[in-house]
Amino acid sequence: MKKIILSVAVLAFSFSFAQKKEVASAFKAIESGDLTTANAQISAAEASLGGKTYLLEPALLEQYYYTKGIALVKAGKTSEGAEVLAKISELGKEKIYTGKNAEKQKVYFVGKAAADASGVSGLKEETYVPTTTPKIGNEVNSIINKINDETMKAYNAKSYAQAGKGFLEIYNLLKAAGSDDKLYKYYSALAYAQGNVSDESSKLFSELINEGYTGVKTEYKAKNKKTGQVENLDKNSFELYKKMGAASDYTDFKTENTPSVEQELYETAASLYVDAKKYDEALSLIDKGLAKFPKSSKLSELKGTTYYKSGKMDQFLNNLKEQVAKDPNDKVSWYNLGVLSSKDPSKLAEAEGYFKKSLEIDPAYKEALQGIIFNIYISADDKAIEAIETARKAKKTELYNRLLSERRERFAKALPYAEKWYALEPKNIEVVSLLKGLYLTSHNDAKFQELKAVEAALNAAGK
Known part of the structure; x- marks a missing residue:
């Protein structure tokens, strides 16, 4: 008997025919309420497809999504089902790009991104109008109401991860039924953020940004x-x-x-990326946000934080200078400039000026008071004492007296800042001990004795 060799075209036709038959049978089964048959036929179709849904023409692909989605929902797998059903609305929104691939198979790519990624040339652009949307509405209305009740209870009980999942299910089900209300997607992102589900939350916020959601209604x-x-x-x-x-x-x-939440989307998503140590993603989003909202102090601050946490100190320093140029009353940025600059011994005078600028804005800013005391005036006191002791032992009287005088001058400069800190925190043993030492060095015996007594009382109370 002569051996029969099927051509590629015939194989492709047979393959396609099998898929159509299985999907059509699954669709009829789900319509009649026969879940067992529907699931069996969909499984058979998926085995043939191997994930290549672009081989299904739009009408068939819609039936596939509808059947699989409804079957999942009815099996209690609402999240997965809602996600599948939501793809039906994309068929109506996106252009369909048709043509033939290298295997001579007819292909249908949903959206330009998928078409471009395929590498198939000569594709034609078409449109498609889904027909199952009313059916989906009838199937999921009661489910949506139930999920909404459960989700609100979860949110009020502060079960934010569960609420985030519920809001996303509602969004996908509504989208599948023809109402792409991104408000529920926004609620989901917020709930996930409150529940510290950072990866899911930042993903949703980024999607909302890319989709142009503003919240304006x-x-x-x-x-x-x-x-x-x-x-x-x-x-x-x-x-x-x-x-x-x-x-x-x-x-x-x-x-x-209603007010726009677009700026909030950028700020929250960027903050989540920073918390997750995804610094490249954070910087990319921050730059995009600042291009749209250049006056956002939150985004500018997050940019500096990202540079700092990722070890990009030069960029961090430049960012701080940009910050104070835009907002001269930003005491935190002036303080941070002081801290960074004080790490370079040649820039101590510059750093001192930054700390003072911060304190001009807020004289009671404790961090700046501590910064100017420890980073500028007494930062190298151990080395100063060592140099003084070396000069004393070498009997270099003139050098000894000069070094001693310089130390007293530095401590005298630190004294008013330490007194201000003490006024803010009179029961802080650290500042009490510091101030006691400064009074001793400045030969103010009365104040020294006063602070010595305060120190003793605090130590006794702490035992």
Whole structure:
């Protein structure tokens, strides 16, 4: 018998025909409520596809998503099902790019990104209108209400991770039913952030940014003539009642836009990336955010923090200088400039000026008081004492006296800052001991004895 050799084209046709038959059978089964058959047929189709859903024409792909999504939802796997069903709305929003691949198979790529990534040339652009959206609404309405109740209970109980999952399920189910209300996706991102599920939260915030979500929503309001209360109306009712004029039950019609949350999206997502030590992602997002919101002090501060935590000290220093140039009253940036500059012995005078600038803005800024005392005036006191002792032993009287005088001058400069710190924290043993030593060095015996007694009392109380 002559051996039969099937051509590539015939194999491709058979392969395609099998997929169509299995998906169509699965769709009919789910429509009739036969979950067992639907799942079996979808599993068979997936085994043939091997993940290559681009081989399914849009109508068939919609049936595949619908069948699989509904089956998952009915099996209690709401998150997975909602995510699959949500893909149906993308079929209607994205362009479909069709053509043939190197194996001569007909391909259907959803969206330009998928088409470009395929490497297939000569694709034609088409559109598709999903038909299962009303069916999805009928199937998931009761489920959405149930999930919403459970999600709100979880959120009020501060079970934020569970609430984040629930809000995302609601978003995907509504999207699948034809209502792409990103408010629930935003709620999910916030809940995950509150529950410290940083990876999921930052992913959702980044998606919202890339999707252009701002949170701005038009509210339609009017006063009810019978109750005198201002009520929120849907757009159609608002316009209808407004056209009715005096015959309407409402008056004082007005529209209002809710505030934009776009800047908050950038700030929160960047902060989450920093906390997760994803510094490259943080910097990329921060730069994008600052291009849109150049006056965001939060983003500028996060940029400096990212540079600092990632060890990019030169960039951190430059960022601080940019900060104080934009906001001369930013005491924290002046303080940070002082800390960084004081690490270079040749820049102590410059660092001293930065600390003083911070204290001009806030004389009670404890960190700046500590910074100027320890980083500038007494930072190298051990070396100073060593040099003084060396000069004494060598009987270099002139050098000894000069070094001793210089030390007293530094301590005299530190004294008013230490006194201010003590006034802020009179029971802090660290500042009490410091001040006692400064009074001793300055030969102020009365103050020395006073602080010595305070120190003893604090030590006794702490035992």
